[in-house]
Amino acid sequence: MDSPSNSTDPAPETTASPASLTPTFVGRQVCGECHEENFHLHSKSGHASTFVNTRDSDIAKKFVGKTLDAGEPYGLLEYSMDENGLRVKRVDDPSNQSFPLEFALGSGHNAVTFLSLVSDADEDTLGIEHRVSWFAADDHFGLTPGQIGSSPTTLAQFFGNSVQDEHMHACVNCHTTSGKIIDKNIVDLVPNVNCEKCHGPGSEHVRQARLSNNPPPFSVGNDDWNAESELQLCGDCHRLPIDFPPKQLREYPRLMARFQPVGMLRSQCYLQSRGKFKCTTCHNPHQASTAKSTEAYVDDCVQCHTENTADHVACPVSPQTGCIECHMPPLRFEQGMTFHDHYIRVHPED
Ligand code: HEC
Ligand code: HEC
Ligand code: HEC
Ligand code: HEC
Ligand code: HEC
Ligand code: HEC
Ligand code: HEC
Incomplete structure (x- = not known):
């Protein structure tokens, strides 16, 4: 799985023709030639072997x-x-x-x-x-x-x-x-959710990158990616509110925790952050969620929720630790499957 020569990917393309105006898929191992770190992180994430x-x-x-x-x-x-x-x-x-x-x-x-x-x-x-x-x-x-x-x-x-x-x-x-x-x-x-599923077919980007070290912006760059377009991308698969009947959205039964964007969209963190709160606030989209420590996720929370900003409130119960366990608890589903409730809130049982 970690090997750049995944047999099911298309053959690596070495000379994309300038004449091919419509970009085509080149396969993740080609991306890996220049974007080594993302390639290796992605290899170990669920996206790469689903x-x-x-x-x-x-x-x-x-x-x-x-x-x-x-x-x-x-x-x-x-x-x-x-x-x-x-x-x-x-x-x-x-x-x-x-x-x-x-x-x-x-x-x-x-x-x-x-x-x-x-x-x-x-x-x-x-x-x-x-x-x-x-x-x-x-x-x-x-x-x-x-x-x-x-x-x-x-x-x-x-x-x-x-x-x-x-x-x-x-x-x-x-x-x-x-x-x-x-x-x-x-x-x-x-197969799998590879680089080009999110970034689009890459042949033209690769061609330009081979001609210069400074290729023009390609699909989802840091510049043109905002909370809305990113939510649309992730939500296409992880589900959006539009995928559910209104009653379910209103009542938000426990099973909705499987659909992270739906929970996130109800959270005050999202609603009151004016477009600054998105999936990549906490996740590197190339990395497995479990590859990041709980402490590192807590750091994400504390970045906003500190005692010394006028913008945000800090937790009166535990201002420095344990945020995930209380406000995004892992919920067990049938057959022991576990999902973290992305509807960030004060849970009644806390
Ligand atoms: C699940 C969707 C997804 C997949 C799969 C994915 N990316 Fe990304 N990528 C993103 C998003 C979203 C951003 C913007 C991140 C941000 O704004 O923090 C990004 C940013 C980047 C960037 C620029 C920022 C950086 O991290 O250097 C590069 C380069 C990149 N991706 C390469 C790749 C490569 C190579 C692969 C495959 C090995 C890949 N991506 C797979 C969604 C994805
Ligand atoms: C020949 C080397 C090379 C290959 C192959 C390559 N890239 Fe890039 N890529 C670059 C360079 C150079 C940049 C610009 C500097 C940077 O952002 O790292 C870049 C930038 C990017 C960015 C950020 C663009 C932005 O506007 O911020 C993304 C996303 C990206 N590449 C994805 C991919 C994906 C997906 C593949 C495979 C389809 C791929 N790259 C293949 C060299 C390459
Ligand atoms: C709308 C997109 C979508 C469709 C349609 C879909 N899946 Fe998934 N599937 C996902 C996502 C996203 C996950 C990751 C869930 C997570 O980890 O939060 C997933 C996870 C899974 C898992 C891992 C266990 C789990 O539930 O997390 C299995 C197995 C699976 N899907 C099988 C299937 C099968 C079989 C079908 C078709 C009959 C299917 N999926 C249809 C998006 C989809
Ligand atoms: C981008 C900034 C940002 C980040 C990151 C963030 N939040 Fe928030 N959160 C907010 C804002 C804004 C509010 C609205 C109240 C306020 O002003 O603090 C809020 C509200 C809350 C509330 C109160 C919810 C309610 O319904 O009253 C809780 C609990 C909370 N956040 C927990 C967390 C936890 C836990 C994390 C990390 C997993 C986190 N937040 C990450 C911005 C953020
Ligand atoms: C405020 C931080 C935060 C934001 C924002 C966030 N997540 Fe998460 N996410 C987490 C934490 C914490 C975990 C649990 C990680 C672990 O296993 O330790 C997690 C786990 C996951 C998982 C693994 C399955 C599960 O539910 O445990 C998926 C899939 C996921 N997130 C998708 C998303 C998507 C899609 C978005 C954007 C709609 C998003 N997340 C936004 C913090 C966040
Ligand atoms: C093409 C569909 C698709 C898109 C787009 C997508 N995902 Fe996923 N995602 C999946 C599937 C399927 C899984 C289940 C992987 C598995 O089998 O474990 C998954 C799993 C995950 C996981 C948990 C698995 C792990 O290894 O940690 C996280 C976190 C996650 N996705 C975040 C995101 C984020 C953030 C975005 C947007 C930048 C995104 N995904 C976009 C389909 C998608
Ligand atoms: C032991 C469980 C627990 C832990 C750990 C915890 N909280 Fe809380 N949090 C609560 C409870 C309970 C409340 C409601 C307190 C009240 O209303 O008096 C709360 C309230 C909040 C609020 C809303 C405060 C307000 O005035 O509206 C925010 C924001 C918050 N927590 C963020 C965090 C963050 C960030 C962390 C991690 C650094 C964290 N919490 C850790 C239980 C916890």
Whole structure:
């Protein structure tokens, strides 16, 4: 994963033609030639490993040889690996047919779920989200969130819920840099959330950077990136209020903590900072969130909330430490998944 020669990325481009006016994707290893630090930070973040073929997934290997109970009427599922990736079959199925599990989604920070692309009765492409997932908490296997009350109506659904149409396309879009689902395949697939997903296709930038050390500003530079455009970028995948019904936004149930931008947008820190509070106030977008210490996050809070500024108030309870635990607590979800509530506030239980 850390290797610049990720086989699934497009081949490194050495001579981008000046004639190619529409920039194309060059792959993250090319960016890494000149932006080494961001390249290495990104390699270790969830963005860089959220979509892999099960053939290359260490988590998929954990399933091999296991028999797992998918609940009634699904029965026991048995896993094996061949040169194309992971396969699953139902122990009770007399036909003994196995089903391919093609892609592993999720870096393993919280969980990994498998996705397969198959044909439905009309020969249209359909996604099957596998019924059993792996969860980082206690290194355990369990039912994929959202599949507890499901009941299968087709043979394929014995292996998981179907995802169709825009949901299927969105699933792939949020976890990859590029790729189009055509006839059970993903054409022009560049897996994972790589440099060019956020910065745009880079061939023209690379061409200009090779001609001079001072290329013109490229996509999201420090200069033209503001709280709104950044929120739009991150929120496209991490979700924005527009993705939820008004009732849910009003009541803000606990499960909303999975969608950080929604919580952040309700916080007084955001509302009263006149555009100075954004995701990158606390996150380096190239770095895993867990790679930064809790103390460093506290420093971000204290930068604004000090006792000696007229602009902001300091905490009357604990002015120097422990901010995250009390005001952005980690919440445990089903199967032990954990998210930090980005609706920064005084919690009733504090
Ligand atoms: C194309 C979709 C997409 C965009 C755009 C995106 N993310 Fe993510 N992000 C993801 C996915 C998918 C994951 C889950 C990674 C995994 O499997 O663990 C993730 C995970 C994360 C994580 C936690 C994982 C880790 O390694 O710490 C942070 C923090 C994060 N994103 C911040 C951001 C910020 C900040 C932005 C905007 C600058 C952003 N993301 C934009 C899709 C996206
Ligand atoms: C709108 C964008 C979007 C869509 C659509 C989407 N995901 Fe994700 N997914 C994300 C983001 C963002 C995260 C990171 C959540 C975090 O860490 O806060 C994520 C995380 C995950 C994880 C890690 C566990 C977790 O819940 O954090 C898995 C597994 C996953 N997605 C699978 C899927 C599958 C399978 C589909 C399609 C059926 C899908 N996702 C559709 C954006 C999306
Ligand atoms: C999740 C979205 C996202 C991904 C993926 C991403 N970037 Fe960035 N990048 C940003 C944002 C947002 C900024 C602006 C940061 C700021 O204003 O603090 C930025 C800033 C930069 C900058 C200028 C500031 C700096 O940190 O030096 C460079 C260079 C850069 N990115 C290169 C890369 C490279 C190379 C990769 C891939 C290895 C990459 N980025 C992947 C979102 C992303
Ligand atoms: C041949 C070297 C080279 C390559 C390859 C390269 N860059 Fe750059 N890039 C530069 C230089 C030089 C600058 C200007 C100085 C700086 O900001 O570091 C720059 C600036 C940037 C900036 C900041 C622009 C701004 O206006 O602040 C971003 C973002 C960026 N590059 C992203 C990328 C991405 C993404 C890739 C891969 C698609 C890439 N670069 C490939 C040399 C390169
Ligand atoms: C860019 C500056 C900024 C940063 C960084 C920041 N805040 Fe705030 N926060 C504010 C502003 C502005 C308010 C409104 C009250 C005030 O003027 O202090 C506020 C309000 C609050 C409140 C009161 C909320 C309410 O509903 O009354 C809490 C609690 C809080 N912040 C905690 C934090 C914590 C914890 C962090 C770090 C994780 C943090 N803040 C980071 C600017 C910031
Ligand atoms: C005031 C600081 C702050 C801001 C602003 C902020 N985050 Fe976070 N974020 C955190 C902290 C603290 C964690 C927990 C880090 C850890 O694991 O120790 C976190 C964790 C995350 C995670 C990992 C999953 C989770 O919820 O634990 C994701 C994804 C994430 N943030 C996305 C975002 C996005 C997207 C934005 C902008 C909409 C954003 N964050 C804005 C402080 C912040
Ligand atoms: C032990 C839990 C705890 C810790 C740790 C903590 N706070 Fe608080 N904080 C509270 C409680 C409770 C209140 C409400 C106090 C009240 O209303 O009298 C509060 C209030 C606040 C307020 C609103 C003050 C006002 O006058 O409106 C801000 C801002 C704040 N905290 C920021 C922080 C920051 C920044 C940190 C870390 C340096 C932090 N807090 C650490 C529990 C905590």
